[in-house]
Amino acid sequence: MLLRYLRTIASLRHSLAFLYVGSLLFISPAHAEESWTVLLSMQTGAGVVSHDIASLIRPRFVAAHDRMQLMLSAPLWLTLDDRTAPNSRWQNNWQSADTYAAMIERIHYSSAEGDFSLSVGALTQESFGNAILLDQYTNRIDPIRPRSGLRLDVAGESLRAALLLDSVVDPHIFAADLIAQPFRMLSYDPEGRIELTFEAVADRDAPVRSGRQALAGLSGTLSANVWRTQELAWALYAAGAGLTGMGAGFHTGVRVEMHQPKETTLSARLEYVLAGSRYRPGYFDLVYDIERVGVSAQNDTPKRDIVTPSGGHVRWALDARVRNMRFGLRGDAQINDATYASIYGQYVYADGQVTGMLGQRSILHGRDLFRFDGSTYAMLEASQLIYDGWFVFSALYHLRRANVGVGPSTSTDWVLGAGYGFAAD
Numbered sequence: 001m002l003l004r005y006l007r008t009i010a011s012l013r014h015s016l017a018f019l020y021v022g023s024l025l026f027i028s029p030a031h032a033e034e035s036w037t038v039l040l041s042m043q044t045g046a047g048v049v050s051h052d053i054a055s056l057i058r059p060r061f062v063a064a065h066d067r068m069q070l071m072l073s074a075p076l077w078l079t080l081d082d083r084t085a086p087n088s089r090w091q092n093n094w095q096s097a098d099t100y101a102a103m104i105e106r107i108h109y110s111s112a113e114g115d116f117s118l119s120v121g122a123l124t125q126e127s128f129g130n131a132i133l134l135d136q137y138t139n140r141i142d143p144i145r146p147r148s149g150l151r152l153d154v155a156g157e158s159l160r161a162a163l164l165l166d167s168v169v170d171p172h173i174f175a176a177d178l179i180a181q182p183f184r185m186l187s188y189d190p191e192g193r194i195e196l197t198f199e200a201v202a203d204r205d206a207p208v209r210s211g212r213q214a215l216a217g218l219s220g221t222l223s224a225n226v227w228r229t230q231e232l233a234w235a236l237y238a239a240g241a242g243l244t245g246m247g248a249g250f251h252t253g254v255r256v257e258m259h260q261p262k263e264t265t266l267s268a269r270l271e272y273v274l275a276g277s278r279y280r281p282g283y284f285d286l287v288y289d290i291e292r293v294g295v296s297a298q299n300d301t302p303k304r305d306i307v308t309p310s311g312g313h314v315r316w317a318l319d320a321r322v323r324n325m326r327f328g329l330r331g332d333a334q335i336n337d338a339t340y341a342s343i344y345g346q347y348v349y350a351d352g353q354v355t356g357m358l359g360q361r362s363i364l365h366g367r368d369l370f371r372f373d374g375s376t377y378a379m380l381e382a383s384q385l386i387y388d389g390w391f392v393f394s395a396l397y398h399l400r401r402a403n404v405g406v407g408p409s410t411s412t413d414w415v416l417g418a419g420y421g422f423a424a425d
Helices: 002-012 020-024 095-102 366-370
Strands: 037-049 052-065 070-075 076-078 104-110 117-123 149-155 159-165 171-178 194-208 211-228 232-243 248-260 264-275 311-322 325-334 339-349 352-363 376-386 392-405 409-422
Touching: 052 409, 117 248, 352 366
Parallel strands: none
Antiparallel strands: 037 052, 037 409, 052 070, 052 076, 070 104, 104 117, 117 149, 149 159, 159 171, 171 194, 194 211, 211 232, 232 248, 248 264, 264 311, 311 325, 325 339, 339 352, 352 376, 376 392, 392 409
8 A cells, every 4th residue: 555655656746846746745754664765757748838849758766764855857848849949948958057956856854853854856835934025935836947946944942944045056036034932042931922033035136127136025023822722823923024125014914723633734824914115025926936027917027126006915825734635825915906816726535636726916806817818827737547557647837938038928838648657676
């Protein structure tokens, strides 16, 4: 049973290394045996990428031992369309070191005490604290342009810190987070109910109309855990944040977490933001890598150049896991202006999985919920084990793509294929 489970994981994870499959389907340390578990797979498929007919060949190597996990793969993109120019914008760029580094899908190590963890590879839905600045950042939002980033977490009795880079080769995004429990340090708060959080995020060369310009954000948060048990916790928090040249904002909200061992996990957050002109809460978000180059709803203006009106925002977030199913939603409604909303879900069963995401970046009217244009980001992945290691997979992505030298375009990519995976003895 374990062998079949591991085969399924090796075969199905990351059909195109996109979003949620990566972080949710990797081998858990609880399933790793005392000796190394090694898995090999090969998959191939064909479809449409950036309006060109293309094929994909991806060998993959997986190894796991106790708290160490390793996954390597080499996605090889080949054109099947005579109209595709050599060195097309979507094919493998073998002159870029990022292409080789991206073959690291995941390297992860965590200490037995839980006070240290290191991850290299795909960054998926990465947030710090209450997502004041870094909100679900993902460095592989475009599946044909993967990169390998880094996240490091260390924890002490009253201090926790985190570091994030979007790329281990040529990083553009740098983020750091420090959480302190000051009254616990002074022995006045043994349960650590009062926390101070400091967050810094920077884009060293954010695109602007006139070229590129550095952008940095800082935030400070005071939170109080009003009620906390093993099953339920809720906290109040207030935060101030600012972005260089883009104003500042004040956040206040409530966060609720519920835990039922091995059954249900739920985290919810509701927040009000008083934002100055140009300030955008959760600025470094899920699609930041695309919108930093150009925002479709703003005539492909770089995000750094967009002027948003001052006023109030209402933000909400929900993430839940119920047995083999995970789902969630996000939203940011600016009063008297556009709303952003997204929803995602995943269901994993014995021989396969289905994962989906849909986001609308600019909702002004009810009909905008059903739009399918450059402001829409969508993903659907499905995989099925059919017989003794053989599997089939499908993937559909809809996104805005910034094409160097060609200009932005909205692309609907899809791939269908099959593969085989087995455990090496």
